[in-house]
Amino acid sequence: MNVLLFARARDLMGKDCVEISLPTNATVAELRRALGEAFPALRQLLAHSAIAVGEDYAKDDVIIPPNVDAAVVPPVSGG
Amino acid sequence: MIRLTREPIDYFRLTEAVRRNACGAVVVFLGTVRDLTGNQITVALDYEAYPGMAEKKMTEIEADTRERWPVGDILLEHRLGHLEVGDISVAVAVSCPHRVQAFEACRHAIDRLKELVPIWKKENWADGRTEWVHPGA
Numbered sequence: 743m744n745v746l747l748f749a750r751a752r753d754l755m756g757k758d759c760v761e762i763s764l765p766t767n768a769t770v771a772e773l774r775r776a777l778g779e780a781f782p783a784l785r786q787l788l789a790h791s792a793i794a795v796g797e798d799y800a801k802d803d804v805i806i807p808p809n810v811d812a813a814v815v816p817p818v819s820g821g
Numbered sequence: 822m823i824r825l826t827r828e829p830i831d832y833f834r835l836t837e838a839v840r841r842n843a844c845g846a847v848v849v850f851l852g853t854v855r856d857l858t859g860n861q862i863t864v865a866l867d868y869e870a871y872p873g874m875a876e877k878k879m880t881e882i883e884a885d886t887r888e889r890w891p892v893g894d895i896l897l898e899h900r901l902g903h904l905e906v907g908d909i910s911v912a913v914a915v916s917c918p919h920r921v922q923a924f925e926a927c928r929h930a931i932d933r934l935k936e937l938v939p940i941w942k943k944e945n946w947a948d949g950r951t952e953w954v955h956p957g958a
Contacts, residue, residue: 748871749941750953790958794939797874813871813939819954820868820875820899820940821852821911821931 743806745777746813751791754783764806770795771802773812784814791816823879823897825870830898835914841893844916846923850931852911854904862947868901868910871939875899878938882930890926891917897930899940910942 792815893916917923
């Protein structure tokens with residue numbers, strides 16, 4: 743699946759999207775683990791970031807539906 | 822109504838747009854680019870958003886605010902891109918029948934926006950360094 747990256751997460755990876763393979767019916771917690779393993783540079787920020795699935799905040803126990811984008815949402819600072 | 826824009830925010834237009842004959846109070850909040858954070862000097866900020874999700878969250882905040890206060894109309898607008906010191910980054914305009922409601926509704930909307938909407942700013946410090954602002958990270 744595609745995982746969108748923003749702000750410092752994008753700068754750390756040097757791109758605005760990464761691809762990651764997950765089993766069917768994987769949870770957000772599994773996505774976090776897979777991202778940390780595949781991209782060590784993201785680990786520290788990931789621990790402080792939210793995950794969005796289908797453009798909404800998703801807790802760790804949420805099951806990721808097929809064909810949606812996920813995103814790493816670092817702590818926000820708009821306003 | 823909500824909007825993300827790369828153009829300067831026209832707060833006169835925003836204020837006029839929420840005025841209603843049934844509303845005796847209009848409150849407008851403007852967030853502007855400040856030149857000093859602690860003892861560090863800011864020369865500019867770059868704002869970026871996760872646009873689809875940001876619009877979705879702003880729409881939810883509008884609906885939530887309308888549910889909790891007797892809002893005549895409400896506009897939330899956030900600017901993206903490169904902003905200089907003094908530029909307006911965000912505006913919330915709310916009309917209600919009475920001032921207490923309008924103050925509370927406006928406060929609620931801007932507080933929720935800052936808490937929930939996926940928008941980030943990057944500091945451009947006077948010494949040439951840049952730094953994404955991620956509170957707590």
